[in-house]
Amino acid sequence: MKTVPLLFLFLMGVSPSVIAKANCQSYLNTLHNIQAKMRAGYSAAQGVKLAKKERNAYDKWWDCKRGKLKKKSSRKIAKEGNKKALSNARKRTITVQDNAFKPLTSNVTIKAKYPGIKQQAWLDFYQPKAECKSPSNLAIFAACLRDEQRQQRLFEQQ
Incomplete structure (x- = not known):
């Protein structure tokens, strides 16, 4: 009991x-x-x-x-077995699609500050400081932008 x-x-x-x-x-x-x-x-x-x-x-x-x-x-369960077999087959087969390597269809447009000969004159006139080629912090970058704007005003006054 x-x-x-x-x-x-x-x-x-x-x-x-x-x-x-x-x-x-x-x-x-x-x-x-x-x-x-x-x-x-x-x-x-x-x-x-x-x-x-x-x-x-x-x-x-x-x-x-x-x-x-x-x-x-x-x-x-049977379907999952088929899916696994199919995924394994896909892993073994590497196919390259036709559209995988399409060239760019849009054109890239780079705008300059000035048109034509004036742009070359600006490039000859503008002399960036050495530290402005690769600024190490944001303060130096801002100072470089101010210097570029100052030189641009001087160039346009000529």
């Missing part, structure tokens, strides 16, 4: 969440792998993709942990 209540208490102690924990380990591993990639560093575009993957992996793991993860039907 005493064994029945003990057995009942033992079965109550083994909750679905304990069982789900073992089943959800693969989802948790996937989440940890994505988080490790994020810690390793990434570009802006990769960051957006990784954040999306992390969110999806977290949601799947959390749903699994709560026992709310929908089980895949055999049809979906």
